[in-house]
Amino acid sequence: MEETPWTAEPRPDGQKVSDLQMNARLTHLVAWLLVQRGIDSAEAARKFLTPSADDLLDPSGMKDMDAAAERLHQAVQRGERIMVYGDYDVDGTTAVALISGFLTGLGSEVTPYVPKRFDEGHGVSMEGVAFASNQGCTLMITLDCGTKDFESLAYAKKKGIDVIVCDHHLPEEQLPSVLALLNPKRPDCTYPFKELSGCGVAFKLLQALTLRMDFPQDNLLEELDLVAISIGADLVDLVNENRILAHHGLKRLKELQRPGLRAMLRAADIREAPATIRDISFTLGPRINAAGRMEDAMTAVNLLLETCENGAAECARLLENWNQIRREVDEDMTAKAIELVDQDERNRYCNLVYGKHWHRGVVGIVASRLVEHRYRPSLVLSEEGTTLIGSARSVDGVDIHHALGACSDLLIQFGGHPMAAGLQLHKKDLPEFRERFEQAIGEQLAGREPKPRVTYHAELPLSELTPAMFRGLETLEPFGPGNPLPVFMSRNVRCAKAPRAVGAEGKHLKLFVTQPEWSGSIEAVGFNLGHLLPLLKQWHAFDIVYTLVRNTWLEARSAPDEIKLNLHVIDVREAQD
Numbered sequence: 001m002e003e004t005p006w007t008a009e010p011r012p013d014g015q016k017v018s019d020l021q022m023n024a025r026l027t028h029l030v031a032w033l034l035v036q037r038g039i040d041s042a043e044a045a046r047k048f049l050t051p052s053a054d055d056l057l058d059p060s061g062m063k064d065m066d067a068a069a070e071r072l073h074q075a076v077q078r079g080e081r082i083m084v085y086g087d088y089d090v091d092g093t094t095a096v097a098l099i100s101g102f103l104t105g106l107g108s109e110v111t112p113y114v115p116k117r118f119d120e121g122h123g124v125s126m127e128g129v130a131f132a133s134n135q136g137c138t139l140m141i142t143l144d145c146g147t148k149d150f151e152s153l154a155y156a157k158k159k160g161i162d163v164i165v166c167d168h169h170l171p172e173e174q175l176p177s178v179l180a181l182l183n184p185k186r187p188d189c190t191y192p193f194k195e196l197s198g199c200g201v202a203f204k205l206l207q208a209l210t211l212r213m214d215f216p217q218d219n220l221l222e223e224l225d226l227v228a229i230s231i232g233a234d235l236v237d238l239v240n241e242n243r244i245l246a247h248h249g250l251k252r253l254k255e256l257q258r259p260g261l262r263a264m265l266r267a268a269d270i271r272e273a274p275a276t277i278r279d280i281s282f283t284l285g286p287r288i289n290a291a292g293r294m295e296d297a298m299t300a301v302n303l304l305l306e307t308c309e310n311g312a313a314e315c316a317r318l319l320e321n322w323n324q325i326r327r328e329v330d331e332d333m334t335a336k337a338i339e340l341v342d343q344d345e346r347n348r349y350c351n352l353v354y355g356k357h358w359h360r361g362v363v364g365i366v367a368s369r370l371v372e373h374r375y376r377p378s379l380v381l382s383e384e385g386t387t388l389i390g391s392a393r394s395v396d397g398v399d400i401h402h403a404l405g406a407c408s409d410l411l412i413q414f415g416g417h418p419m420a421a422g423l424q425l426h427k428k429d430l431p432e433f434r435e436r437f438e439q440a441i442g443e444q445l446a447g448r449e450p451k452p453r454v455t456y457h458a459e460l461p462l463s464e465l466t467p468a469m470f471r472g473l474e475t476l477e478p479f480g481p482g483n484p485l486p487v488f489m490s491r492n493v494r495c496a497k498a499p500r501a502v503g504a505e506g507k508h509l510k511l512f513v514t515q516p517e518w519s520g521s522i523e524a525v526g527f528n529l530g531h532l533l534p535l536l537k538q539w540h541a542f543d544i545v546y547t548l549v550r551n552t553w554l555e556a557r558s559a560p561d562e563i564k565l566n567l568h569v570i571d572v573r574e575a576q577d
Contacts, residue, residue, distance in 0.1 A: 004571055006454045006489070006545060012036045020045060027472045029464075033457060033486055034476075049475050051247040053221055059208035062201075063189035068164045068180035069208035075139045076209075081109040083132040083161075085124060086143035086301075087198070088117050088292030090233035090285050094226040095143035095166065095199040097304035102206055102223060111135050112305075114297040117360060122415070122422055124149035124156075133159040140164070141205070144198025147171045147183055148415050166201040168236075169415055170401055195237040195482075199230030200245060224249035225258065226304065232280030233289065235419070237482030246277060246478045253280075260303035263316035264288075268323075272552075277480045290323035293361030330362045333380075334369045341374055348449060349441040352434055354381035354388055364391035364420065371395060375452045377403070377441055379423070387412070388430060392421045395450050403440040407433050454545050454571045456487040463518045467563035470548060491543045492575050496521035499537065501530040509533060509569065513544065523551070526569035541575035 012035035021031035023042040034040070039048050047055060059065050075082055082103060086096035093114060100112040111132065115125045123145045129152050132140050139162050146153065146165035153176040156163050163178040171186050182201050184191040196204065203223070210220050228249025236242055256262050256273045264287055265273065274280045291300035295318075303315035333355070340353040351370045358366075363380040367390075370378035377398050381390030394400035399418040408414065410433045414423040425433055479485040496512040509526035524546065526532070536542065546567040558564060 003573060004452055004454050006456065006543075006571070006573070008459070008489070009036055009455060009457045013040075016040045027469070029458065029460075029469060030472045030475060033473075036457060037483065048243070051244040053217070053244060053248055056207070056244055057191070057193060057241055059204040059211070062182055062184060062191040062204060063186060064180035064182055065204070065208050068182055068205055069212050071139065071162060071164065071179055072141070072205065072209050073212050076103065076106050076108050076213075079107075079109060080138045081111060081136050083111045083113055083128075083135065083137040083140040084143065085113045085115075085128055085132070085140055085145075087122070087145045088114050088297035089144070090288045091198040091230045092144035093288055093292065093297050093300045094230040094233075094304065095202040096301045098199055098223055098226045099141055099143065099202050099206065100301070101305050102220070111137055112298070112301055114292070114301060116296060117292055122413075124152040126152050126155055128152070129156045129159060129161070132156070132161055137161060141166060141202075143202050144168070146176070146178070147181065147186075148176075148413075150174075150176045153178055164205070166198065166205055168196055168198050168201055170417065193241045195239070195242060197227070197230040197234045197236045197242070199227050199234075200236070200242065203227050203245065221248060222252060222257075225252040225255075225261070228253055228277075229280055229284055229288070232274070232277040232480070233285035235281075235481055238277065238478055238480035239482040243478065243483065246480075250275065250277075250478060258304060258306075259309050259312040260306045260315065263306075263309070263312035264303065264319060267313070267316040267320040277478045278485070286326075287319045287323045290326045291319055293359075294322040294326050294329075326362060326365075329359050330365050330369075333358055333362055333366045337366050337370055337380055338373050341370060346434070347376070347438055349376060349438055349445060351376045351378040352381075352437070353379075354383050354390070354430075356383045358382040358390075360389060363389075364393065364422075367391050367393040375450055377450075379437075381423075383427060386427050387424060388427050389424045390422070392416070392423060394419045395452075398441060398444050398450065403437060403444065406440040407436045410436070454487075456489040456545050457484075458486070459489045459491070461518070462490050462493065462513065462515050462522060463520065465522060465548060465565060465567075467565065470550070470563060470565055473548065485547050487545060487547055487570065489543065489545045490515065492516065492541050493544045494541050495536065499533060501533045503530070506530040506533070509536075511536075511569070513567070522565060522567060524567035524569050526572070529569060529572070532572060535574075536572065539574045542572050543575055544572050545570045 016035045017031045021028055024045040034045055039045055084096050084100045086092035096112050100110045103110050113128055115128055120127050124142050141164045143166050147167040147169050153163055165178055165181040167183045175181055184194045227245045231246045254273050274283050288300045291297045299315055299318055306312040337353045341351050360382050367378040367380040371393050377394045377400050379392045381388040392400050401416050401418050401421050404414045404421055410429045412424040493513045496514040499511045502508050502510045507530045509529040511524040512521045513524050514521040546569050549566050549568050551564040551566045
C-alpha cells in the first residue's frame with residue numbers, strides 16, 4: 001500500500017507567536033495558529049476572533065451597486081412586481097428566500113422563481129424570463145447566476161424587464177447587457193473582497209438598499225442565517241467578510257427562528273441546530289439541495305419562507321424523502337462510476353465517465369466520490385440523446401474551470417469555480433474533448449500525477465488535548481476553506497485497548513490511544529480507515545494525524561458543561577524517529 005506523504009505547515013516565527021500571545025492574551029497554541037494564518041498583530045487577532053458587523057465593507061464599493069440599489073428602491077416605492085430568480089442549489093435557493101422574504105416584508109410584490117433543473121437547465125432560462133413577463137414583472141433580480149446568460153438576459157431586455165444580476169461565478173471576457181451586474185469577480189470591479197457566495201452578493205444588495213432607505217441594519221442582520229447556510233454549502237473562503245457573515249449567521253441559526261429550519265431538523269431527527277459550517281454541510285445543505293437535485297427547488301424556497309408550522313412540516317417531509325432517494329441514487333451511480341474508472345486506463349490525470357440517463361441531480365456528488373476513490377479531477381456526465389451533461393470536481397492545485405476553458409470551443413456551455421464546474425457537450429466531441437482536457441490538466445500539474453497529501457498545523461503530545469485547550473480552538477471558528485480546521489500530529493502513539501473495525505463491513509477504525517509517560521487515554525475514530533486494522537495490530541507504536549472534536553453523545557450523559565473529546569483520525573503510519 002502506497003503511503004500518503006505527511007507535510008507540516010510552515011512553522012510560524014517564534015517571536016511573533018510570543019508577542020501575539022502576550023499582547024492579545026492568548027494561549028500559545030492559538031497564537032501559533034493565528035500567526036501561521038497570517039494574523040500577527042493584536043488588532044488583527046481581535047478582528048478575527050470577535051468578528052463585528054461594523055467591519056462589513058461598504059456595499060457601494062461593488063461595481064454597479066449604486067445603480068442596482070437605486071433601481072430596487074424605485075421598484076419598492078412604486079409597488080412594481082419583482083421577479084427574484086435563483087439557481088436551484090443551496091446558494092441560489094437561500095438567496096431567493098433572503099431577497100423574497102425581505103422585499104415582501106417591505107410590502108413589495110414579489111414573484112420568487114427557481115428553474116426546474118431537468119426542463120430549463122442551469123442559469124437564467126428563456127422560460128423564466130417569459131414567466132416574468134407574463135406575471136407583469138418590470139424588474140428581475142438573478143441570484144447565483146446570470147453572468148454568462150447572454151441570450152436570456154437580452155430577451156428580458158426586449159421584454160422591457162430591467163435586470164440586476166447578483167452572482168459570484170467567473171465571468172467571460174464579455175458581460176451581458178443589463179441594468180446592473182453585481183459580481184466582485186468581474187475584472188472591472190474594485191470591491192476588495194472577491195469570495196462572497198451568491199447569497200452573500202444578494203445580502204450586499206439588501207445592505208445597499210437599507211442604507212439608501214435609512215433602514216435599521218440590525219433588522220437585516222437577522223437574515224444572516226440564510227447567508228451562513230449558503231457559505232457552508234458553497235464552500236467559499238471563510239476569511240474577511242465571509243467570516244463576519246458566517247459568524248453572525250451561525251449565531252442567528254442557533255436561535256432557529258425560521259419554522260422551516262426547525263421543521264427540517266425535526267424531519268431528519270436532528271435535535272440541535274448546526275453549530276459549525278461543517279454541521280451545515282452535513283445537515284441542512286444536503287436536504288435543501290435534494291429539492292433541486294430530485295424534484296423542484298421551489299419547495300426548498302417555500303420551506304425557508306414558510307411562517308406556518310404545519311406548512312413547514314409538510315415541506316420538510318418532502319425534502320427528507322427526496323434526500324433519502326438521492327442517497328440511494330447516489331450509491332448506485334457511484335458504484336457504476338467507480339467500476340468504469342477502474343476499467344478505463346486512458347486517463348492519467350483525470351477521471352471521466354458517463355452513462356445513459358444518469359441522474360443529473362447527483363452527478364456532482366458522484367464526481368466528488370470519484371475524487372475520493374482515485375485522486376484525480378473528475379467529470380461525471382449523463383448521456384441524453386446526442387448530448388452529454390454533467391459536473392466536474394477538482395483536487396488541490398488544479399483549476400478545473402480554467403481547464404474547461406481551454407476546451408471551450410468543444411463545449412455547448414460550461415461555468416463554475418476552480419474546484420467545481422458544470423458542462424455540456426455533444427457526444428461526438430467527447431474523444432477530442434477527453435484528449436484536450438487531459439492535456440490541460442497535465443499542463444497545470446507540470447506532468448506530475450496528482451497525489452493526496454496530509455498536512456498538519458502543529459505537533460502535540462496527547463496529554464495537551466484538554467477541554468481548556470479545545471475551548472481555545474473554538475475561538476478560531478468558523479472553520480472552512482481559507483481557515484481550515486486545525487490538524488495535529490502526535491508521535492509514538494500506542495493502543496490503550498485492542499483496536500477494532502466498526503460499522504458496516506468493518507469500514508471504520510476505533511481506537512483508544514495513549515503515549516508513554518501519560519497515564520490517560522483518548523478515544524479515536526478513523527472513518528473509512530478500517531482497512532488499516534491489520535497494520536495497527538502489527539505495529540508496536542505509530543504516529544497519528546487527527547482533528548479534535550467534541551463527543552456530544554458522551555456529553556449528553558455527563559455533568560452539565562463538561563466537555564468530552566475524541567480524535568477524528570486522518571491517517572496513521574508506523575512510528576518514525
